[in-house]
Amino acid sequence: MEHDYLISLLVIVGIDLILGGDNAVVIAMASRNLPDKQRQQAIILGTFIAVAMRIGLTSAAVYLLNIPFLQCAGGVFLLYLGYQLLIEKKDTQHIKSSTSLWRAIRTIVLADLFMSLDNVIAVAGASHGEFSLVVIGLCVSVPVIIWGSKLIHIALEKIPLLIYAGSGLLAYTGGEMIVRDKKLSFFMAQHGAVETLLPILTVAFVILASIYYQQVEKK
Numbered sequence: 001m002e003h004d005y006l007i008s009l010l011v012i013v014g015i016d017l018i019l020g021g022d023n024a025v026v027i028a029m030a031s032r033n034l035p036d037k038q039r040q041q042a043i044i045l046g047t048f049i050a051v052a053m054r055i056g057l058t059s060a061a062v063y064l065l066n067i068p069f070l071q072c073a074g075g076v077f078l079l080y081l082g083y084q085l086l087i088e089k090k091d092t093q094h095i096k097s098s099t100s101l102w103r104a105i106r107t108i109v110l111a112d113l114f115m116s117l118d119n120v121i122a123v124a125g126a127s128h129g130e131f132s133l134v135v136i137g138l139c140v141s142v143p144v145i146i147w148g149s150k151l152i153h154i155a156l157e158k159i160p161l162l163i164y165a166g167s168g169l170l171a172y173t174g175g176e177m178i179v180r181d182k183k184l185s186f187f188m189a190q191h192g193a194v195e196t197l198l199p200i201l202t203v204a205f206v207i208l209a210s211i212y213y214q215q216v217e218k219k
Contacts, residue, residue, distance in 0.1 A: 009133050023050065023112055024148030025166045029085050030107035031149075032156055032163075038101045043149055046108030051142055053113055058134045072181040074114035078174030079202055081111055082167040086210035111170070114177070164207055171206040175199030 031042040085107075156162050179188050179195045188195040 005130065005133070008130065009136060023047070023108075023145050024152055025169055026111040027108050027145070027149035028152035028156060029163060029166045030111070031104045032153055034100055034104055038104075039153070042101055042104040042108065043146055046105045047142060047146055047149075049105065049109050050112035051139075053109065055135060057113070059131065069181060069183050071177045072184060075174040075177030075181070077114050078111065078170045078177065079206055081107065082170035082174070082206045083210055085170070086163065086167045086207070087213050167206060167210070168203045171203045172199045175202035178202075 027043055027046060030046070031039045034042055152162075152166075156166075176199045178184070179198050
């Protein structure tokens with residue numbers, strides 16, 4: 001029994017660490033314009049609030065997936081979020097610090113909320129009803145997510161164009177969520193090309209829309 005518990009725990013930690021890559025990107029992008037002290041606060045608070053929400057989501061995973069078009073709505077929100085992160089002004093001097101901090105935390109939490117809808121199903125399945133496994137697995141993965149976001153932030157400072165890759169990741173995840181929505185499964189089964197191409201098209205749409213916005217702003 002202890003052996004099975006340990007194996008399940010290792011599986012859940014592995015799932016959380018793999019999925020933590022997405023979270024680290026979101027955290028780094030959402031907090032990149034904050035002063036150092038507030039960036040640390042946004043990373044820590046945003047991560048722990050997101051983890052607490054994910055624990056709640058995992059316990060309610062079966063019920064959540066029965067809500068019509070919830071995954072589709074989450075996917076659309078991630079497209080919007082990816083677009084917003086690209087068009088966000090880099091000069092934040094005119095924004096009050098507290099507002100910027102809470103905006104960053106809100107972005108981190110909302111992104112994790114929608115990105116976790118399908119991910120929690122894997123964790124819920126691996127836990128076999130052992131809720132303690134979910135909590136322990138997430139707690140183990142938190143430090144990795146926090147340190148990962150710091151490394152990504154350093155990379156964004158050195159190579160600003162990486163923000164397009166991060167936004168593209170959000171857009172691709174959003175596109176995948178849309179095509180995997182249960183209410184759209186029949187349509188997607190009948191239109192395989194749409195199911196295959198939509199995640200790629202969403203990436204192109206978000207990046208091109210942000211470039212167009214920036215060009216208009218320059219005029």
